[in-house]
Amino acid sequence: MKSAYRSISAVAALSAMIVGAPVAQAEWQPDGPVSIVVPWSAGGSTDTVTRVLAGELTEALGQNVVIINQPGASGSVGTRSVWDADHDGMMMAAGAAADLGAYPVLGMLDATLSDWRLYLHVANPGLISVPADSDIEDFGQLLEALQTSDEPLTVATAGLTSAGAIAMGAIEGAAEINYRQIVYEGGNPAVIATVAGETDFTSQTATEQVDMIRAERLRPLAVIASSPLELDGYGTVPPVTDWLADVQSANNYFGVWIPADAPQEVFDTMDAIWENSIMDSEAMKAFAAERGALFDPSYGDAAQEAAMPMLSINAWQQYDGGTAENSPEDFGIPRP
Template identity: 25%
Template sequence: MRKLAAVMTILASAVLGTPAATAQAYPSKPIRIIVAYPAGQGTDIATRYLAEQMSRDLGQPIVIDNKPGAGGNLGTELAAQAAPDGYTLTMGTNATHVLNQFLYAKLAFDPEKDFEPIALVGTFPMIVAVNTTFSINTASDLVHAVQRNARSADIAMPSTTARLVVELFKERSAAPLFGVPYKGSGNALTDVIGGQLPVMVDTPTSLRPHIAAGKLRALAVTSAQPSGLVPGVKTISEQGYAGFEVIAWNALYAPKGTPANVLNTLNAAMNKVLQRPETRQKLLDFGFDPAGGTAAQLHDFTRSERRKWQPIISAAGLKAE
């Protein structure tokens, strides 16, 4: 018995002395995903759905924390300052992790150095839409309207990406388009559907229900090729403005310094969810083309996006208000 007790003591000491035994398996408590946009916007809707699916696989609740403000910078700054333990993440966008660093004079975070990429979630074009009571049917009609009357085609812009679309289209068309900034889709939709403004630029998630209901009419999509998310709608490029392309996207990030094993767990969980046919269909219904892939692929993708947009934004002199 003494020998058995001694052996058990040695084994117990060996097991308890290993890092695997002392470290808690991840995740062991609820995870928070910061969404730097208002509830009900496209990023928020998709994140809530994906979080619900990932929560089942990871065995822990995932809470969505909406922190809108400053074009997405407020919530993104909070995420960058969070503990790098995998329990605070953020659903980044092409605005928060590419465009804003070129549009704003100063950011309190570095979108590349302060974050660990996890996975690209989805991509989508923006839609240019008009209140159906206005006699604007094409991108060219919009240009002609504003040339006749400078305030006849004011455009609601509920996001940084929407502003980029307006500014880039203004530069390509040489028309004095006037963009009206909004903090979110809700108020912009209210004003455009109500007739206070004729035109808006927003995501498929936000606009498709109102287009289907006949309250709005889609004039164009901002992708290089026609999008299955808005069948039958021509691109701006097809309507006489060759080379015009603006694609928006969402991707999951963690604060810099988050352990590799945690990042790998989250990447695997996200890809597992994105590979399910029902998830892919749901994202398409929301207005997203599902993505996925490795953290390295997301890192390379965002770098290529920065190389693409920095000279365009600089040449156009675009600045956040």
């Protein structure tokens, strides 16, 4: 009996270790589902990557992590709902750090970038693409049309501070162009609109466009970067700097964030998950490779530093263009 009892006890102990493994890496153990608010519509760059991340966090935390889509006001509506909720780690926000840090500059949210603890995973470059049946064959032809057309060319974006709007601001900073943004509730609707012929082109992220590119419904012309983009199933997309050397670009980091005054045990747990699980996540790596994104996770101070170059570009674009009511300098955002 003692031998049998010891065997049963050993199995039970081993089972407890296996079951407890996901939450054993730090102290915080949520007592219910954790919510991540995606402040954009379903199917866009924030939504798709956050759903992959939610699966990884569910396994690591031992609790379900659910996605709530809450679009509006360039992502500030959903982000504000997290800021206004209890700062206990049970509700996180997702998105692009360049948007998050620009909200106080735009007067949309008082919380600055340093008021959040950042957990970054991928960077998503902006991509200039036209419908597959467009007469425009390369970015040089599009640039000529933007500079010479009497009527403004139309570009589909997700609106103020979105990757598409930042991309167009970067081009506008390097060349005099004539265009008009047609704004949609997210990157995915913007891309679909361009495929449908509602606009002349789109400038949303590669992640949002890659399916339509592989299906030969969109033709990519240039990536908003200083180096080419390799897209699986398509090939190489040249950098916009091949035509406009002075275009400002930086990695557009995406991730999740928690108010910085949440309990320390929440951050200890999330830091451990990022270090031990997300940094080497095969699911996240596969997503990035398949979607034309850069897998480059970081958290804490390193994430704040990584996010600043694109935030600087975005915030100063808005301020110099007269869109923002507050100077980025007031929030410690240096001019790029």
